Amino acid sequence: MYKLLLAGIFAVVLPAGCFPLPDEPPEEGGPTNVNARFIVEKVSISGPGSSPKLSEPLRTELGQVAGQNFDQTLLDRLAERIKNELHVPDVSMHVTKSDTPDHVIVTFEIGTEREKRFDLDLARFLYHSKQGWSGQGHATININNNAFSFGMVSDGDQLAERYAGIQAGYERRHVGTDRLQLRFDFASYHEQWNEASLLLAAPDDIYRTRTSFSPMATVLILDPLELSFGVDFARYRLSLPVAKTESSNAVVSTLRYHQRWGSARSDRGEHDLRASYTLRAGTHLLEGDAVFSRHQSQARYRFRRGRQELAVGFLAGTISGQAPLFERFVLGNAETLRGWNKYDLDPLGASHVAHGSIDYVYRSFLVFYDSGAAWDRPDQREQKQSLGVGCKKGGFQLAVAFPVRAGAVNPVFYAGMNF
Amino acid sequence: MMRRRTIKTWWVIAAFISGLAFALAAEDLILSTQDNRLEFAAPRLHFLVGKPLERLRNAAEVSFAFHITLFSGNQTHKLKETASRFVVSYDLFEETFSVTKLVTPRRTARHLTNISAEAWCLREMSMDVSGVGVKEPLWARLEIRAEDTKDGGLPFGRGNITDSGISLTSLIDIFNRPPAVTQAHFNVETGPVTLDELRHSR
Numbered sequence: 001m002y003k004l005l006l007a008g009i010f011a012v013v014l015p016a017g018c019f020p021l022p023d024e025p026p027e028e029g030g031p032t033n034v035n036a037r038f039i040v041e042k043v044s045i046s047g048p049g050s051s052p053k054l055s056e057p058l059r060t061e062l063g064q065v066a067g068q069n070f071d072q073t074l075l076d077r078l079a080e081r082i083k084n085e086l087h088v089p090d091v092s093m094h095v096t097k098s099d100t101p102d103h104v105i106v107t108f109e110i111g112t113e114r115e116k117r118f119d120l121d122l123a124r125f126l127y128h129s130k131q132g133w134s135g136q137g138h139a140t141i142n143i144n145n146n147a148f149s150f151g152m153v154s155d156g157d158q159l160a161e162r163y164a165g166i167q168a169g170y171e172r173r174h175v176g177t178d179r180l181q182l183r184f185d186f187a188s189y190h191e192q193w194n195e196a197s198l199l200l201a202a203p204d205d206i207y208r209t210r211t212s213f214s215p216m217a218t219v220l221i222l223d224p225l226e227l228s229f230g231v232d233f234a235r236y237r238l239s240l241p242v243a244k245t246e247s248s249n250a251v252v253s254t255l256r257y258h259q260r261w262g263s264a265r266s267d268r269g270e271h272d273l274r275a276s277y278t279l280r281a282g283t284h285l286l287e288g289d290a291v292f293s294r295h296q297s298q299a300r301y302r303f304r305r306g307r308q309e310l311a312v313g314f315l316a317g318t319i320s321g322q323a324p325l326f327e328r329f330v331l332g333n334a335e336t337l338r339g340w341n342k343y344d345l346d347p348l349g350a351s352h353v354a355h356g357s358i359d360y361v362y363r364s365f366l367v368f369y370d371s372g373a374a375w376d377r378p379d380q381r382e383q384k385q386s387l388g389v390g391c392k393k394g395g396f397q398l399a400v401a402f403p404v405r406a407g408a409v410n411p412v413f414y415a416g417m418n419f
Numbered sequence: 420m421m422r423r424r425t426i427k428t429w430w431v432i433a434a435f436i437s438g439l440a441f442a443l444a445a446e447d448l449i450l451s452t453q454d455n456r457l458e459f460a461a462p463r464l465h466f467l468v469g470k471p472l473e474r475l476r477n478a479a480e481v482s483f484a485f486h487i488t489l490f491s492g493n494q495t496h497k498l499k500e501t502a503s504r505f506v507v508s509y510d511l512f513e514e515t516f517s518v519t520k521l522v523t524p525r526r527t528a529r530h531l532t533n534i535s536a537e538a539w540c541l542r543e544m545s546m547d548v549s550g551v552g553v554k555e556p557l558w559a560r561l562e563i564r565a566e567d568t569k570d571g572g573l574p575f576g577r578g579n580i581t582d583s584g585i586s587l588t589s590l591i592d593i594f595n596r597p598p599a600v601t602q603a604h605f606n607v608e609t610g611p612v613t614l615d616e617l618r619h620s621r
Contacts, residue, residue: 032506033480034517034529095478097511104478104511358456 003011014175035095038070041103052083055261057268065259070095071105082108084263116234117142123151126416128334130341131156134416137308138167147171153189157333160197160325160342160349163210165189179220183230187212196347205325205348207236207246216252219337228254230316236324248324249288254278282323292321296329309361315372319351329353329372331384334414338370339386339401350374352381366392366399420570448561455549457499459487459541461561467507467516467533474515475509482506482521487544490558491551493589494610498551505540542610551614558610565603607615 031037043065045054054062060080073094085092089112095404098105124136138151149169156162166186172182188211198206216230234248255277264270280294296317303310315336319327326351332342336355355372368388375381389400398415449460471481482504488498504521506597510529514534520526528539541561551557 002435030525030527032519032521032525032527033478033501033508034510038478038511070478093479102512237448336486 008325014057035070035104038104039103040065040068040070040106041098042066042344043102043106045108054082055268058082062117062348065106074264075106077107082264085261085409086110087260122418124418126157126334127414128157129413131333147173158330160328161345162235165183181218183218185214191279194343194347196343200347203240204238206239207311210234210236210326224257224259226256228256232280246289247287248282248290249286250280250282250395252278252280264304265308269303272302274300280327282321290322290324292323292327294319294323294327311358311359315353315355317353325349329374331355331372334416336370337384337386338368338388338399339370339403339412340384345384346374351376362394364391364393366390366397446520447560449553450559450609450617452614453545455547456545457548458545459559459561460538461541461607464605464607465537466563466565466603467537467564471603471605475507478511480508480592482507483540484563484564484566485540485544487546488560489567490548491561494558498557500613501544503544507536548614553615554613556611556613558608560606560608563605
C-alpha cells in the first residue's frame, strides 16, 4: 500500500518540480525591473578616447545618475547620447554588483568600429556646368592595421588644370603607438588645360603629365590636435617641343585640429570645428627645380540642431617664390565662390587667396553665400561674391549658384556627392 | 504469492513513471485541463537563455511576447488564440528572476528560478475552452519571442501600451510578422488531442 502512496507522491511531486509555484502570490503595480530598487553607486566610461570629448551637460547628467535608483530607460537614453556625441558605432552598458549592499556600478563601454577587410568607395563625384564631370574612387584592403588603397581620379574642379590618372597608397595606422601613423601616396596623372589657361600661361608653365610620391607621418600631439610632416616629390613633363621633365620637391607640414561636441538632437546642438595650417616648402635641398613656400590656413565650423545646419568656412593662403601651377590657389569651383567660373576669374590660379562662405540648411533646403578674392599682385585684388540655393541630403548636394555682379547673370549648376 | 504481488506493484509504478517521463520527453508542449481552462506546460522549452539571459544578467529587463493558438479539424481551423506579454528581470544580488505579466491590473511573481519563471509565464497563458467539443481533435502551438526594449525603453515599442493595458491586436500582429534574424524566438506544438483524453489522463 505504501508503494502505491509512493507512486501517488511521485505523480504529484514530479510535475510540481517541473512547474514550481512562485514563492509568493502574484502582486500588482511597481516597476517591472526588479533592479530598480538598487542605487547606482558609480557611473564610468571605458573604451578608447571616451570621456574627453563628452559635452559638459552630458557629463553633469552622468554624474547625477550616481546616488539615484537604477533606471534602465534613463541609462539607455544616456548610452544613446554618448553614442551620438562621440560618433561611435556602439555604446554598451554593463551593470555589476557593488561591494556595498543594494548598490550597483554602471559602466558604459565605447565600441570601436570593426575594420572592413575590403572597402570600395566613391570618394568624390561631381558635375559642374562649367567644368564638367569629376570623380574619384578607391578600393582599400585592410590587413592588420595596414591599409592598401588603389584609386582612379579625373578632376576638373579643384586645380587650374584637369588631372586624370591613378592613385595608390599605403597606410600604417599604428606605428608602435596609436599616436603615430605612416602613409605613402603615389599618383600619376595626365593633364588637360582649358583654352583660357593656355592663352595666359608661359610655355614652360604647362605640363602634360605629373607623378608624385609622398611619404608622410602623422603624430597625434594632443587629441584632437595632430601634426603631419613629410615630403612630396613631384615630377612633371613640360609641354615644350623638346621633352623636359622638372621636379618640385617640397617639405610638407600640416597642423590639424578637429573637435566635435554636443548632439544634433539635444537643445544645445552639435558643434564641429575643423582647422588646419599647411606649409609646403619647395627647396633645392631636395633637388627640386621649383623653390617656393606655400602657406594655407583653413577652418570650418559647423553647427547642427534638429533639422537646421549652419556652416561657416574660411580659407587664406599665400605663395612666395615660383611654384608650379598645381600648387596655386583656385577660386570659382564647387567649393569656393560657387557661381563663378574659375577660368573667368584666374585661369592659372593665384598666389594669394582669401575666401569665406556661409551655408545654411533647413531640412534639405540649402542657401549659401560665398565671398573671396584671389590675386598675384595687390592691385589685382578684387572681392567677388556669389549666392546660391539648392538641396543637400547627407553627402549629396544639388545647387544653382549665381555670381553677384552687374550685367548678365550666368548661373552655375552643380550636383554631386562628397565634395 | 506475496513475492508475485510485490513485483506487480513495482511494475505499475515503473510503468507510470516511465510513461510520465516518456510523455515529458516526447512532447515539448504539454496540455492539461482545469475545469473549463486549458493549461500549458513546456518543461523542455527554455527561453531564458542566450542573448536574453545575457541582457537579464546585465540588469536589463527583457520582454517576451507569448502567443498560443488552438487549432481544430485538420489543424487548419484556428479555434482560439491568446497572447500576452511578460517582462522578466534578474535580481543582481538575490540572483533570482522576477516576472510581470503586462495586463491590467499587473501580475508579478518574484524570487523565481529560471525554470519556475518560465513555468509561471506558461501557467498564465491558460485558455478558456468552454464550448469546445470534448471529442474534437485539437492542436496547440506556442510561440515565444523576446523583444528588445532598447527602443524607447518601452516593451514592444511605443503605442502598444495604453491606459487600458496592451493592445491585443498589436500583440497578435507581432506574430503575423516573421521574427527578426537577431530576435530570440521559440515555437513548440502538440496534438492531436481531445479534451476528453486530457480529462481522463489526469
